[in-house]
Amino acid sequence: MYDLSCERVTKNFGSFTAVDGVSLDIPSGSFFSILGPSGCGKTTLMRMIAGFETPSRGDIRIKGDSVLALPPNRRNVKMVFQHLALFPMMSVGENIAYGLRCRGDAKAEIPARVARVLDRVGLPGVEDKRIEQLSGGQKQRIAIARCMVLEPDVLLLDEPLGALDLKLREHMKIELKQLQHRFETTFLYITHDQSEALVMSDTVAVMNAGRFEQIGAPRELYENPVSGFVAGFVGDSNCLAGRIAEIRGDEALVELSGGGTVRARRGDGAGQGDAVEVFLRPEALFVGEGDPHATLDGRVDSLLFNGANSRILVQLDNGPLIEVADPGQAGRVAQDQQVRVGWDPARATCFAQRAGA
The missing domain is CATH 2.40.50.140 (Nucleic acid-binding proteins)
Structure with missing residues (x-):
């Protein structure tokens, strides 16, 4: 069974087709990236998976079950946004605990769960720090911890490194891959940066004009592209x-x-x-x-x-x-x-x- 499947998913906005009949199957525990230029439809596809948009046609399944009828808060997927959306008025611990409290988890269990997830992202003991006291890379890890404490089936990441400087972005590519391996959770990563996709992913889907041009392992896409678009977009040519x-x-x-x-x-x-x-x-x-x-x-x-x-x-x-x-x-x-x-x-x-x- 796949953690996430899309079957001929299409999204129309009036006469414009943003996503055009795309299909994918993501195995459990894998790092899957969708790579494409701005406007190719990748973020629209992710928003449909998260439940923020409704497909015009097609089906989306998590752990084999269709989620089209479920609102975002009832889908066991979580999303890390490009600008992270951390709450500056809350401490680190309060940020991470927010979802647990909204879900109604037992108050007595929350501090221990927050501590465990902070340890797993390599930031033990920072519960009382303010968000503005953290570096850019630390904020990235807190945003991931806030999602992972809820134990999602799939973590969605919408260009989360886009706002970082070059050196930190290069460092965070390695960090993200290590975190994904540590949590053994399926990551679906959206990016226009081919270096990010090639370095981190087990599988990459190259998207162009609402469709997938090619899906494969990074080396396969680089060495054996199936179209001029893939050859020109993936790597230097x-x-x-x-x-x-x-x-x-x-x-x-x-x-x-x-x-x-x-x-x-x-x-x-x-x-x-x-x-x-x-x-x-x-x-x-x-x-x-x-x-x-x-x-x-x-x-x-x-x-x-x-x-x-x-x-x-x-x-x-x-x-x-x-x-x-x-x-x-x-x-x-x-x-x-x-x-x-x-x-x-x-x-x-x-x-x-x-x-x-």
């Missing part, structure tokens, strides 16, 4: 426009718009003569010689140092500016130097050109 000149089994020879022909795997059903986009990950590229149909000539435009994420920017002679990951390659090239950029053809993938691309 260079994109080269062209047209298929010849098909050889699962591989295509693509004549690039700026000149030259390259080899690439066919990622979808694009056929001979079709306009396509060729996607190349920066880490798949190297500076040097290679297969004539897996190299392009250009000039070093910039050398960008960013530790392990350093990049060489190469302006192709007959094409766009592309990024080459720099695992020690920058020492072999100089600004304005003419170079040849190569790759393994198996690591290039082409998809039918997207509308507006």
Whole structure:
């Protein structure tokens, strides 16, 4: 049995379809993320799961039972909002105990339950502190503790790291994954940040225009995207426009718009003569010689140092500016130097050109 299932869930607002027939099954104890750009429908879907919106069609089940007829307070799901919604007039302990008191739990049991959940989020003994005395990361953990003390079947998290600075956000990605493992509770996480989804999740659903483009493990989405949207949205990619000149089994020879022909795997059903986009990950590229149909000539435009994420920017002679990951390659090239950029053809993938691309 799944902790949470959605079956062809649709939400219309007048003539606009925000969520278009999406289905998912989330196993117990897993970390599941919905990843997509702003306006793709992910928050609307989460609000329907929480009970704040009603689907136009479809069904939502928790532990196998439909919850469409239940109001939010009778669904055993809890939600952490982006701005946390902690009560500043209450102490930490009062914040966490609020839901227990509203539910009518025995008063004598509440302090011990608050203490236990604080210990599990790594903040023992802070019951009497005020919310303004906490750091950003501590507030995140208190917001989670306030939900987890109620022992939900599913915890919903709506972009909870969006308001944090970069360094704290990177730290909290690891913290959230550890907390989910510690509580062994199913987390459904909504984000537009592909790094958050890839780092924390067991499974990711990539959403676009109200639909799921692909559902899979992070590595599967990154290495084997099924559409140009997924290839371009998940991780960093260079994109080269062209047209298929010849098909050889699962591989295509693509004549690039700026000149030259390259080899690439066919990622979808694009056929001979079709306009396509060729996607190349920066880490798949190297500076040097290679297969004539897996190299392009250009000039070093910039050398960008960013530790392990350093990049060489190469302006192709007959094409766009592309990024080459720099695992020690920058020492072999100089600004304005003419170079040849190569790759393994198996690591290039082409998809039918997207509308507006």
